[in-house]
Amino acid sequence: MPSPRYTREIPSRYRLEAGRCKGCGKVTYPARTICPSCRGEEIEKINLSPRGKVVTSTVIHVPPDDFLMEAPYAMAVVETPEGARLMTQVVDCEPSTVLPGLEVSLEFRLIRKEGKSGILCYGHKAVPVA
Ligand SMILES: [Zn+2]
Known part of the structure; x- marks a missing residue:
């Protein structure tokens, strides 16, 4: 089962x-x-604009179990034009290039399979704007 927190946050995660x-x-x-x-x-x-700027970032080398396949990867706090701040994974780039000020778009992606049952969790990931 997806965690209650995940289920409760579905409307905000999806839209x-x-x-x-x-x-x-x-x-x-x-x-x-x-x-x-x-x-x-x-x-x-x-509804937030699906874009923003990296405020702060870090590279994860030792991730939680569900993300083992993806390490190392960058996590960043992204601020949208509305002033909302989201913690997201930044993908499709070299993790070390994710720095404050980087412009990103927020794309709807598969986040992870939750637990052994492999329930799919979707949400937004940030992708650098070329
Ligand atoms: Zn207030």
């Missing part, structure tokens, strides 16, 4: 659905019910 606080404009992804910055409770749903 890049985020929340924007009507009080202060803070964008959170996945959407939260209470704004982390002003504690406001009026949150509107927005």
Whole structure:
């Protein structure tokens, strides 16, 4: 079975659905019910642009079991034009070239097979924009 957390986050994972606080404009992804910055409770749903810039990145050499086949790979915090920050894997490039400021597009990809049953989990991965 996919984990409850994964199932709960499916709408935001599939549609890049985020929340924007009507009080202060803070964008959170996945959407939260209470704004982390002003504690406001009026949150509107927005869809993020499927692109952004790398804010910070790291190269994973010793990954969790489900990702063993892919090491080494780059993980990055990507900020979209709306100001949302997502942690994603950056693919289709040399991991060491993933640096702050890199422009990426967010593409819908297979993330991993979960557990021995091989349930497929999909989500977004970042790909450098040529
Ligand atoms: Zn707020």
